[in-house]
Structures are given as structure tokens and as C-alpha cells.
Amino acid sequence: MSSMPPSTTNYSALLITAGGRLVCARCTAKSKRTGEQCGRPALKASKNQKCEFHGGRGNSGPKTPKGKARAAAAHTKTGEFSKAAREAHARASARLLRLEDAAIVLGLITDTRRSPGRKPNCYVQVKDLAGVAQMMVDDVLHRVGGSDGG
Numbered sequence: 001m002s003s004m005p006p007s008t009t010n011y012s013a014l015l016i017t018a019g020g021r022l023v024c025a026r027c028t029a030k031s032k033r034t035g036e037q038c039g040r041p042a043l044k045a046s047k048n049q050k051c052e053f054h055g056g057r058g059n060s061g062p063k064t065p066k067g068k069a070r071a072a073a074a075h076t077k078t079g080e081f082s083k084a085a086r087e088a089h090a091r092a093s094a095r096l097l098r099l100e101d102a103a104i105v106l107g108l109i110t111d112t113r114r115s116p117g118r119k120p121n122c123y124v125q126v127k128d129l130a131g132v133a134q135m136m137v138d139d140v141l142h143r144v145g146g147s148d149g150g
């Protein structure tokens with residue numbers, strides 16, 4: 001983010017346009033894909049000689065933690081898709097799947113078709129009686145810890 005010219009050989013600080021009648025500052029952004037310089041004129045108010053597509057307006061959002069928190073709060077409606085809510089939902093889904101595993105291991109469910117769909121990353125399949133016992137221990141410990149219900 002400086003006004004240093006990029007290291008390309010055919011870099012140009014000026015843009016000649018309108019059939020040679022206008023000379024203006026050229027955007028100094030370099031394409032990641034082609035490696036070529038942006039062909040748009042830089043904004044006059046741009047401190048870093050960039051067009052409006054490449055940050056020439058100079059405002060890239062809040063920087064301080066307080067400002068970021070304020071922006072996040074302004075864009076949050078219900079918090080349904082917040083990281084904490086999604087993790088709680090994943091844990092609850094994994095718990096249901098483990099209960100289904102346990103019911104199959106214990107013979108309570110004879111239908112071998114399993115619940116379809118993607119499993120949460122925190123899901124570990126319960127395969128035998130030892131797994132059922134471990135699941136019950138985890139469940140008790142989780143309830144003592146008591147972060148979220150399921």
C-alpha cells in the first residue's frame with residue numbers, strides 16, 4: 001500500500017486517454033491473474049494512486065477491535081449463523097447422531113439405514129459397547145460443564 005511503482009517493466013504512472021488529449025494518473029494496481037497493470041485512471045483524491053476498484057477511495061473499513069465489533073454488531077440480525085451458534089448446532093447434531101449409533105449398537109434400532117447427509121466435523125461414530133459407555137461418560141461430563149443443552 002505505498003506509492004512505490006510495481007516491479008513490472010512496462011509500468012506506467014500516467015495514462016494518456018481521449019485520443020491523446022488527456023493525461024492523468026494511472027491506477028498502479030497489478031493484476032494477480034495476468035500480471036498487467038490496471039488500465040483505469042487513478043482517482044484524484046487517491047493517496048495511493050489507485051482507481052475506485054482497487055482501493056483508491058482509501059477507506060477499507062474499521063481497523064480497531066472496537067470499530068470491527070461495532071461493524072459486526074451492525075451486520076448481525078439474529079446471531080443464528082454466528083460461529084458460536086453454528087458450533088453449538090454442530091455439537092447438538094453430533095450428539096443426535098451418536099445417540100442413533102448407540103441405539104443401533106444396543107439393538108434398539110434394527111433398521112440399518114442411517115440418517116443421510118453430511119456429518120459435523122466433531123462427530124465420532126459409536127461402533128461398539130465401549131463407545132456407548134464412552135459416549136455416556138462424555139454426556140455426563142458435558143452436562144456438568146453445562147454450556148449448551150441438546
Ligand SMILES: [Zn+2]
Pocket residue numbers: 027028029038039040050051052053054
Ligand atoms: Zn485500478
